[in-house]
Amino acid sequence: MFLRPGSRLRFEFPVPCSIFSILLLIKRKFYCMPQKVLSYTRLHLTDRLPLTCAREGTCCHGKAVWINPWELAFLAKTKGMPVRYFRDRFCEFGGIRLLFDGPAGWKGLAACCMYQPGAGCTVHAGRPLVCRLYPLGRERHGESTAYLFRGEQFPCSEGCPGVVDLPDLTVAEYLDGQQVDRGEAAQDAYLDLVQELADGAFALLLDTGLAATGDRLTLRSWRRLGEMTPQELTGHIGPEWIDRLMLSGEDGVDDPVAYVKRHHDQLQEYAQEAFGSLPDAAALSGGSGLMMAMALHLGRSLGAEPSDLAATWIKTARKHGAKE
Ligand code: SF4
Numbered sequence: 367m368f369l370r371p372g373s374r375l376r377f378e379f380p381v382p383c384s385i386f387s388i389l390l391l392i393k394r395k396f397y398c399m400p401q402k403v404l405s406y407t408r409l410h411l412t413d414r415l416p417l418t419c420a421r422e423g424t425c426c427h428g429k430a431v432w433i434n435p436w437e438l439a440f441l442a443k444t445k446g447m448p449v450r451y452f453r454d455r456f457c458e459f460g461g462i463r464l465l466f467d468g469p470a471g472w473k474g475l476a477a478c479c480m481y482q483p484g485a486g487c488t489v490h491a492g493r494p495l496v497c498r499l500y501p502l503g504r505e506r507h508g509e510s511t512a513y514l515f516r517g518e519q520f521p522c523s524e525g526c527p528g529v530v531d532l533p534d535l536t537v538a539e540y541l542d543g544q545q546v547d548r549g550e551a552a553q554d555a556y557l558d559l560v561q562e563l564a565d566g567a568f569a570l571l572l573d574t575g576l577a578a579t580g581d582r583l584t585l586r587s588w589r590r591l592g593e594m595t596p597q598e599l600t601g602h603i604g605p606e607w608i609d610r611l612m613l614s615g616e617d618g619v620d621d622p623v624a625y626v627k628r629h630h631d632q633l634q635e636y637a638q639e640a641f642g643s644l645p646d647a648a649a650l651s652g653g654s655g656l657m658m659a660m661a662l663h664l665g666r667s668l669g670a671e672p673s674d675l676a677a678t679w680i681k682t683a684r685k686h687g688a689k690e
Pocket residue numbers: 418419420421422423424425426500501521522525526529
């Protein structure tokens with residue numbers, strides 16, 4: 367367990383968490399669109415699709431590329447830059463999204479900051495999972511994983527109609543060629559860390575006796591946090607904890623599972639020191655809110671919708687006696 371102010375609690379991850387490139391790479395104007403209104407085409411690994419890329423850079427324009435802390439470090443390493451410098455120069459919201467501030471291209475949309483007209487992606491070897499998967503997405507629900515694409519029409523056909531004249535590939539062949547293994551391992555490990563951070567928020571509310579006092583402020587704060595924009599949530603967490611959440615060092619990037627494990631241990635130590643012996647209800651409520659805010663922020667970096675996460679976690683807390 368992440369934090370130990372009292373007895374052990376374990377809450378299952380509450381909703382299907384889409385680690386889904388089509389969700390993660392949706393155009394800015396759809397940024398706030400909830401996952402539930404989107405439709406998807408589910409795929410088998412043996413399905414054949416026009417998955418040979420036309421290399422026109424279409425999908426590197428006007429999108430939102432969310433990245434987790436390991437991807438941030440991997441991108442920085444690929445560019446030969448310190449992680450903090452890369453984060454501050456090329457990312458927003460504390461490092462969970464790549465800037466799209468490059469020259470306008472397809473449909474007049476701004477390019478990803480890693481895109482160079484005429485040359486393509488300048489960080490190809492270290493590109494995030496979402497870019498390796500596109501036009502496909504990956505959905506994780508519990509232990510099961512599925513691949514899909516957004517809508518009923520193959521996504522590339524709008525921006526790169528010539529893709530249908532290139533060789534078809536099976537989904538399995540495409541994933542193999544994109545070398546998604548390390549990115550998927552990192553996403554799955556960070557998904558567990560999201561759960562651990564939320565466990566910490568639960569523990570401060572339920573294990574400490576705070577909920578038993580009739581406290582209603584904590585769950586109300588969780589709901590507000592779930593509704594915050596990425597910018598608001600970044601500000602709420604504050605620079606010190608944002609750095610702890612997003613910057614886990616330069617070493618060990620080649621082994622994503624070990625990297626996330628080390629990051630987990632670092633965060634656990636910080637949390638134990640900051641929240642392990644809080645003096646009063648107000649401090650416990652604030653600590654719970656901060657742990658929840660970090661769980662939601664990291665969850666967003668993985669493709670989860672914070673308002674859905676918060677709503678389901680609030681429901682779980684209420685079942686265990688907390689009040690809103
Ligand atoms: S839209 Fe599809 S075919 Fe076009 S550049 Fe992107 S991945 Fe390649």
